Amino acid sequence: MKLDLNRLAKRGFIRRDANIGLRGITWTHSYWGDVATGLITADMTAPHAGWFRIQVGNLDQRITLVSEERHFGGWQWYFICPVKNRRASVLWKPNGATRFCSRQTWGRQVAYQSQFNDITNRAHAGKARIKSRLIADLDPEEWDFPPKPKWMRWETYKRYEALYDHYEEILDYGCIALVAKLGKNFF
Structure with missing residues (x-):
């Protein structure tokens, strides 16, 4: 499970300069459906500090929030990781964990x-x-490599084309290596 502060703000779960009462939150998986449900509340009424509380099952965790001035104006809010004591926009809770912490705390347990x-x-x-970036509304099965979209610059298209060819070379090399390995074991 993860808590993404920016996504929570976009969906209206939290708001700057506001104290949010209890709100329900659900984590879902595209295959398994609902994974977990819980309650959240947040207080961001102070200009540069606040708190966020999450309750899921036996977990009842309060997390400090801080804001930092952005380079071009405005403020960006962050969680403070309870273990590393550093700013994070996203906190994770892997299976079996007892609290939400930053990615640096969990290491490869929460890797992409x-x-x-x-x-x-x-x-x-x-x-x-x-x-998928080049296809737009064309049929993906119709094209090995789609034509340049009208809105795209030629330089960008050529860069995509070179990268696509690079991926093709990797896959071709993998096929050749597999055939050689199978041939060696077959004869």
Whole structure:
């Protein structure tokens, strides 16, 4: 489970200069449905400090909030990690953990999925990402590499094309290595 302060603000769960009463929060998974439900409340009435409280099952945690001035004006709010005592926009609670803490506290327990992928899976994901950026409303199965969208600059398109070709080379090399390995074991 994770608490993303910016996402909570966008969805109206918390507001600057306001004390928010109890609000329900739910974590969902695209396959399993609802994972957990809880209650949150926050007090951000002070200009540069506040608190956030989360209650989920047996967990009842109060987290300090601080704001820092942005370079071009305005203020950015952060959680203070209860373990590392450093600012964080996102706090995580992996399975079996007793509280929410920053990513630096949990290490690889809360790493992004792409960090666990091998080179082949990263190449497949990279190709799919580039294709989705270029396709717009075209049929993805119709194109190996889609044509340049009208709104895109040629320099950007050429950069995507070179990166796509790089991913293709990685996948081709992987196929050649696999065939060589299978051939060696077969004969």
